[in-house]
Amino acid sequence: MNKKKVSLKDIAEKAQVSTALVSYVLNGKEKESRVGHEIAVKIKQIAKELNYQPNYLAKSLRSGKTQTIGLIIADISNPFFANIARIVEDEAKKNGYTVIIGSSDEKAEKSWALITVFLNRQVDGFIIVSSENSEEQIEYLIEKNVAFVLLDRHFPDIPTHFVSLNSYKAAFDAGVHLIQGGYKNIGLIAYKSQLFHMQERIRGYRESLAESGIVFHPAWLKEVGFDTIDEEIKVGIDEMLASEFPVDALIFATYRLAITGLKYINALGLKVPDDLAIVSFGQAEVFDLYYCPITYVQQPMEELGKTAVEILIHQLKEPHDEKRQTLMEAQLMARDSSRPKAAIS
Amino acid sequence: MNKKKVSLKDIAEKAQVSTALVSYVLNGKEKESRVGHEIAVKIKQIAKELNYQPNYLAKSLRSGKTQTIGLIIADISNPFFANIARIVEDEAKKNGYTVIIGSSDEKAEKSWALITVFLNRQVDGFIIVSSENSEEQIEYLIEKNVAFVLLDRHFPDIPTHFVSLNSYKAAFDAGVHLIQGGYKNIGLIAYKSQLFHMQERIRGYRESLAESGIVFHPAWLKEVGFDTIDEEIKVGIDEMLASEFPVDALIFATYRLAITGLKYINALGLKVPDDLAIVSFGQAEVFDLYYCPITYVQQPMEELGKTAVEILIHQLKEPHDEKRQTLMEAQLMARDSSRPKAAIS
């Protein structure tokens, strides 16, 4: 495309020296390699004149490092992941890394394909938001000695670096919060997924009920498929409301579930929180703008993203340091959507 | 990182042939290069056995093509751009391209820096959402003969490929829609920016008033800075409401302006649309979930993104074809937030 890229050789010719000298000078190695002072100055000047920009492909091919991080998330158009992506992008840039992002749509195959493509492009390491059934991929990366950090989700049985949320605690807190508000029939809408973080959210929710002596009714827990959330959420909410013990409060295990659920709740004409209290995971502008601000479990996005990058970069320098496994705590942000029942009537 | 990458050479040694043959075979050139059938089979088999994955750095260095597109947007954490990014990602992947994304935060310097970094990484071309005052960058790319397409925004005075929205028409339609609904004092909140699309939105808005014989009052138009929208929007809305001709309807020129504005409108306790009707550019889930669904100007995101990729890829093949300049039409989606005044009281 470009008219003619300026290469080391061009500078070398113009300065009447070998490319080696040019390379030394432009990489600040003039001292170690004892390059003559005058020639060094001359080289620098010519480089500036020609606006020399090194070819990173060549650099990378030689060094085996691309200064590139592969970020695999579920979907960049989902605000949660978009936020993460932005944080990762900024943090990576600060450290001289570029990020390539790929969306897996929660599909193990897509995630596999992305890993392959990114590996061929020689990324130095990965930050991965794992899909269900992708343990095999993780094992593969471990076996190939590829640097990576799991983000937001991890596999408790596989020793890896990871940064995730204490989902159990977060869900437990959400449940307790509702119970303290006087809600008794609390439902949970989660994804039908064996992913640990999702199972933990379910466990935390159930434990919060148990701890308060509330008997859990199966109709209160709905697990919907990733690809069928629209229909399944509707059915799920219908069933929860029509059950023998109709729910008076609902916890959504993710941002997307909340959005979809709230749309349906609006369509049903239910008033939040009078007809149905709401607590959701994730956070977003929507929650602020809803007629009744939504109580949510605030995830420390900034920290999650930054720590992931930090761990990865550290790992690239010290591949054999022990696995860093971080569980961060979420903070429940109580808003109107879960205001105590007493205060209502 | 990886234990040992398998290279062409490894296969060549194992098959007892030169790397040339291996390269021919694995690139499907066995016919043209008349490679022996048996040896070809053998090579393919060994490649599979060793799970050979070509090194794209080497390929790219040789070919001068990286099959990578640089996407520069304002901010990946903004849903509008995140959506675009996802569409671009998918469309690029379909064509064998990978995308690197960079957020410019509407800053020309950041955009410059991204262009430099991406060029050093030898992207084949760019899709750019331009920042204000970045004409110089565009001229630079033209001069260097780098392939690129402008997305969402363009510079009318610089002949480039671009795909944007007919902002004038969209804003005009928004104005007309409100006027037809019986609103007379219509305000516009836009960005303080000389970017053409923004100026066009302002022009369209004003023209809609003019056409209906409504006298425009300066207090109705607020242009806020990118970095100070929080405060400026508050002041702006206050002034619009307190002016001699208080607004009864408001148009937001972008998604982010709308979000910020609506938060404040909520805080003020104003009821939409009774106290204030709303129409916004952009589209998002928020608009559906607001207590009063927001009327918005629907941009053909899918088409915008796909066309941009298409134009860019075409350009990479035929660098000298004429510039494709596409203006797409938005569609006004009327919702409750701008319901006709008559229907209210």
Added chain:
DNA sequence: AATGTATGTTTAATCGATTAAACAAAAAAC
């Protein structure tokens, strides 16, 4: 038998950088 034409395979240059090692010339040491 001499020449021409397929057929199959290898050689070596190339892309743009890095860097150990070799080399040359000047300065210091004995």
Added chain:
DNA sequence: GTTTTTTGTTTAATCGATTAAACATACATT
């Protein structure tokens, strides 16, 4: 006046692929 050391610079291999050109054979033609 040699030898050694220091200083400054070049050579050439390397990273992993691609590909034009050279090189062998085998086979066909006259």
